[in-house]
Amino acid sequence: MDIRLDGIGHAYDDFEVMRDIDLEIPTGQIVCIVGPSGCGKSTLLRFIGGLEQPKKGRVLQVGAPPAGCLNPLTYIFQDFALLPWRTVWGNISLVLEDHGIRGAAAKDIIDDVLARTKLSDFAEALPKQLSGGMKQRVAIARALAVKPAVMLMDEPLSALDSQTRELLMDDLVDLWTRQPFTAVYVTHNLAEAVRLGHKVVVLSRRPGQIREVVTIDKPLAAREFSDPDLDRYQKDLWHLMREEARAADAELIHV
Amino acid sequence: MSESSAKPVSFRGGGFAPRSVRWIGVTVFVALILIAEWGTRSGWISALTLPKPSDVLDTFRELYESGLLFKHLGPSLSRLIVGAAIGASVGISVGVLIGLFSYIRSGLVPLVAAIFPIPKIALLPLFVIWFGIGEGSKYALIAFGTFTPTVVATYGAVDNVDRTLIRMGQSFGLSWWSIVRKIVLPGAMPGILSGLRISLAIAIILLVAAEMLGAQYGIGAYILEAGSLYDLERLFAGVLILSLLGVIVSAVIGLIERRLLRWRI
Ligand SMILES: Nc1ncnc2c1ncn2[C@@H]1O[C@H](COP(=O)(O)OP(=O)(O)OP(=O)(O)O)[C@@H](O)[C@H]1O
Ligand SMILES: [Mg+2]
Numbered sequence: 001m002d003i004r005l006d007g008i009g010h011a012y013d014d015f016e017v018m019r020d021i022d023l024e025i026p027t028g029q030i031v032c033i034v035g036p037s038g039c040g041k042s043t044l045l046r047f048i049g050g051l052e053q054p055k056k057g058r059v060l061q062v063g064a065p066p067a068g069c070l071n072p073l074t075y076i077f078q079d080f081a082l083l084p085w086r087t088v089w090g091n092i093s094l095v096l097e098d099h100g101i102r103g104a105a106a107k108d109i110i111d112d113v114l115a116r117t118k119l120s121d122f123a124e125a126l127p128k129q130l131s132g133g134m135k136q137r138v139a140i141a142r143a144l145a146v147k148p149a150v151m152l153m154d155e156p157l158s159a160l161d162s163q164t165r166e167l168l169m170d171d172l173v174d175l176w177t178r179q180p181f182t183a184v185y186v187t188h189n190l191a192e193a194v195r196l197g198h199k200v201v202v203l204s205r206r207p208g209q210i211r212e213v214v215t216i217d218k219p220l221a222a223r224e225f226s227d228p229d230l231d232r233y234q235k236d237l238w239h240l241m242r243e244e245a246r247a248a249d250a251e252l253i254h255v
Numbered sequence: 256m257s258e259s260s261a262k263p264v265s266f267r268g269g270g271f272a273p274r275s276v277r278w279i280g281v282t283v284f285v286a287l288i289l290i291a292e293w294g295t296r297s298g299w300i301s302a303l304t305l306p307k308p309s310d311v312l313d314t315f316r317e318l319y320e321s322g323l324l325f326k327h328l329g330p331s332l333s334r335l336i337v338g339a340a341i342g343a344s345v346g347i348s349v350g351v352l353i354g355l356f357s358y359i360r361s362g363l364v365p366l367v368a369a370i371f372p373i374p375k376i377a378l379l380p381l382f383v384i385w386f387g388i389g390e391g392s393k394y395a396l397i398a399f400g401t402f403t404p405t406v407v408a409t410y411g412a413v414d415n416v417d418r419t420l421i422r423m424g425q426s427f428g429l430s431w432w433s434i435v436r437k438i439v440l441p442g443a444m445p446g447i448l449s450g451l452r453i454s455l456a457i458a459i460i461l462l463v464a465a466e467m468l469g470a471q472y473g474i475g476a477y478i479l480e481a482g483s484l485y486d487l488e489r490l491f492a493g494v495l496i497l498s499l500l501g502v503i504v505s506a507v508i509g510l511i512e513r514r515l516l517r518w519r520i
């Protein structure tokens with residue numbers, strides 16, 4: 001299932017946040033969205049996930065979601081959004097219960113996603129007992145449990161320290177390599193974008209427009225920590241963004 | 256830097272984290288009672304000011320041995336339980352509705368604000384007309400008194416539930432009812448329980464008020480009778496029962512909190 005954004009524009013009252021966004025998110029690819037603060041990245045992701053409606057344009061699903069998919073568009077939040085009163089197991093079973101999946105069927109799915117995110121030993125732990133990186137892995141496990149067609153990630157690693165971030169990026173690459181998934185990945189961090197993105201979409205400052213779409217051909221599994229090829233991409237992206245970021249930063253002063 | 260100018264950094268953290276220390280509560284009670292006992296015995300507290308704690312205890316024992324204690328306690332407890340259960344459950348339901356729906360919120364918040372400051376005791380005659388002189392008016396008074404603080408605590412607690420958790424529920428396609436049951440209610444539980452502490456104390460206060468009118472048996476009736484005779488020992492024995500009731504209710508809520516809110520940091 002592909003996602004197509006068709007002329008998306010939006011304004012909060014008279015405050016225009018984005019204009020004319022056309023974008024194709026093909027199956028099996030990770031599309032990273034970068035842009036200066038306040039350019040509408042989170043808003044765009046909410047449009048894609050159907051949590052908010054754009055004033056102009058449409059978000060289209062092209063083709064049917066794959067068989068067995070319980071929740072085609074599935075979020076992973078920056079602040080994890082785990083229920084603190086449920087265990088790791090309970091947090092994952094939460095999203096299955098409404099689909100009538102309980103008992104042995106639920107156990108199969110939960111065991112599988114916990115194994116894939118290396119959390120099998122923590123099924124009975126409460127969120128307060130987990131580190132930030134583990135909490136985000138629980139959130140990823142929960143997202144995997146509903147077999148999403150597209151994962152929508154809003155700065156999923158921003159709340160984590162840089163070492164944990166590296167580890168989780170490796171985990172995401174592993175997951176993708178074993179079973180390619182489609183994702184829209186919003187981030188501030190250009191290193192994350194070039195590490196995980198098949199395409200990197202650069203947005204201009206508010207009102208957000210697409211400035212450039214950079215395609216990175218190197219296979220995910222071949223990309224490494226401080227890879228010189230990636231560094232070049234990262235430098236190019238930074239050149240694209242620098243003026244925008246500076247202008248956006250100056251703009252906030254008089255808003 | 257020379258060794259002589261080195262001194263340890265003075266500690267200035269700590270504090271602001273009260274814990275409950277075992278036995279301190281009991282010690283405070285015992286100390287106060289011992290002071291009263293000593294004062295009444297040695298005479299610097301006159302017998303008219305305060306009865307001797309040991310006499311109060313004797314009265315209490317007599318009450319227990321004559322079987323009158325349970326004759327008074329039984330009806331009181333059933334009034335308290337029925338009234339508070341009605342008031343708290345309606346209060347929690349209405350509070351959740353106010354927390355979830357704009358129209359109900361706009362319609363009921365001013366109404367609740369208008370009802371809250373009315374001393375419910377003043378409405379007792381009205382309840383007697385509506386529900387009769389029997390148990391009905393007593394249940395109604397207690398229920399009404401517990402209802403308002405429960406509503407206010409509940410909708411405040413629902414307002415404080417983390418919105419990102421609710422968005423998360425929606426983004427996974429959970430049904431409205433599942434979101435309410437599995438996200439809103441557990442998230443509001445800490446606030447609801449601390450509201451219940453207050454509501455149930457108010458229920459005990461209103462229990463006595465209700466029983467002062469047309470009840471043959473009940474702790475309130477007992478206290479009222481003792482009071483009109485200036486029988487301080489029996490008055491205090493009655494008050495002792497109420498205090499014990501308050502301590503038990505608070506302990507039960509503490510127990511529920513520890514069980515239900517283990518997930519809190
Ligand atoms: N509900 C709302 N009402 C009014 N303005 C909003 C609302 N949500 C977002 N905005 C504004 O829209 C703009 C884009 O917000 P958005 O959160 O999408 O930006 P972002 O690119 O995700 O920023 P950041 O990088 O800081 O996360 C911001 O200027 C923000 O103030
Ligand atoms: Mg954002």
